[in-house]
Structure formats: C-alpha cells, structure tokens
Amino acid sequence: MLTQKAWSPYLAGVVIGLLQIPAFLLIETALGASSSYVTIGALVASWIDPSILTVKYASSHVAATGKNWWQVALVAGIAVGAFVSMKMSGARRAAISPIWANALGSASPAKRYAVAFFGGFIMLLGARIADGCTSGHGLSGMAQLAVGSTVAVAAMFAGGIATAMLVLRRI
C-alpha cells in the first residue's frame, strides 16, 4: 500500500479529510497552508527590514504561538511526506514536469522558473487577500459550510480555469 505509486483519489481524500480531527482536537484550528508563508516570509524579511514587525499582521504571524508554528511544521511535513512516499514507490520525476513544454510552448527551464516564481507570487498575494487558500477556504471552509469560503473557492476555480484556458496552451 505505502509502496504503490498511486492511490484512489477517494482514499487519499478521506485521509486528508480525517486530518481535521487532530487539527480541531489538538490545535483548535482547521487545516490551512497559506498563513505559514507569512510566518516564514515576514520572519526572513525582518532580518533585512526589522521595521516589518511594526506591521501587526507580520508580528502576529511571526509570534511564537502554537497555531503559527503548527502550520509551518505542517507544510514542512508535507514536503517530507511527499519525499518519503516518492522514495517508497520508486517513482522518479524529471526536474520539470513534461506538461510544461506543452503548456508554455517552450521547453526552456528559465521560462518555466520565471512563470513558477510569478505564479507563486500572485498565488500567495491572492491567498492573503482572500484570507485563505485551497486548504483553509477549500477543505476547511467548505466543510464548515462557510459562506465566504464557498465564494472564495468558486473564485479560485474561475480564476484558475480562465488562466489555464486563455494563458496556458493545451496540455
């Protein structure tokens, strides 16, 4: 099971959904990912520009609270879990997924890296404006029947579909 290359999306989805149990019972919060980018980003930025911590949004995310650093540990753990899963199944990945040559119309790594950087930048800019991402608004907000989260998820898919259809080429 752990050495398989692919699980049914339904099995994986159940495992992810069950993670709400320790999140709510032990940390008293819901699954989320994008706040951790503020915690790490603002912390690193404060080494160069200490005045960023006068912004309450920065200092509250960097503060040594369980919720802040639980989420940083969670996303770090995601990288570890994916790495271990990959090693156990023996799947091998190229440095860049082969779909990008089609999607970008170019096999240039430099172009892909630039698009990835820009994509990551607006991804977090948007997630912070919306106050949540696919995890916080999507997995957790929709499971809690939150009205704002449902609106945010609809907007995410609308923005994603429009961009993938109009900006990227068919993969």
Add this chain to the structure above:
Amino acid sequence: MSLTFAILVGIGMGIVFGFALEKSRVFEPGIIVGQMQMRNFIMLKVFLTAVATGAVVLAVLNGFGFVKLAPKAALYSADIIGGLILGAGIALAGACPGTTLAQVGAGYRDAIFTLIGGLFGAVAYTYAQPALSKTFLAQGGGKIIFSDLIGIPYWIGALVLAAVIVLILVALEAWKPWRDEMGRDVDGDLPAPVSPAVRTQPAE
C-alpha cells in the same frame, strides 16, 4: 498547548498530508493544470472527498459538542478578488500553497521558484495590509455559515453536504474513471486524444 507539542503534531500531520497528496498524484502540475483545463478531474475528486470527510468529521465533533467551529469571516470583495488572483496563480504555478511543498519534496525544481515567489507574495501583501485594511477589501459579513442562514443545526447541514458530494463523485467517477486520468507515468500527462481525421488515415 506548548509550542513544541504544536510543532510535533504539525510535522506528523504534514507527513500524512504529504503522503496522501503524493499518492493521489493531486500535487502533479499535470493533474492541477489538467483540472483547470477541465480535462482531468483527479483534483476535484480528491478535493471533494476531503471536504465531505471533513464535513462528516466536524458534524460528529461539533454535533456532540467536542469542538467549536472556526469558520472565516465572509469578506465578499476580498474573497472574490483574492480568489481570482489565487486561482490564476494556481494555474501558472501548477500548484497551490500546500501542494507546492509536495512538489518540492517530490523533486520538482521549478517548485522551489514557486515557493520563493510565494514567500515574496506573502511579504508584499504584509507590507500592503495596513493600507488594504482601510479599503473595501476589509468589508463584509461575519462568520456566516449556510446552516445558520437556513436555520438548521450545523451537523445536519454538514451531513447533507457530504451526501450531495458523494452523489456528485459517483456521477463523476462513472463519467471519468480515475485510473484513466493518471497517465502512463502517473503525472497526469495524458496522450493527446487521437482525432477522427488522423484515425481514418490509411496505414502505411
């Protein structure tokens, strides 16, 4: 809750999360971009299953009074504008904020650029936040949930949502079986469909 305990719980949960993301292949750029081009539905299947599972879990935990819900406030302008920008970023990155880390773990080098771009984006927002908090983006309703709007207990609403999602997934799976959406190298890189014009050409 001590900081050390929270971090240990986070790492443990993250490893399970990363495992599930990797095994489901939903972290693959081919699966995520494929979903946004509406030709691959693995992402929707994993996502909706996780939402339904979370809804059942919370219906039980909240229904029996073990936990309080923690919904985010409904800030409609921010939800729509931020959601649209986030969605555009997901398509270009071929990842979302969580799956970016799974891509890094799986060895995709471009995901490191996504991650660094994401950190810059978060810092840029942080600098802009005091100004943005005085605009229309900070306006909206409170922590509204659908079951309160209808006037039913949360746990009933959550179980109804889960039931509806199960019906959608059954239909989705009947239409597009997940095994057909994985691709030869389980990365969502599917062969281009053979068009009828090509298929009718005589063999050599």
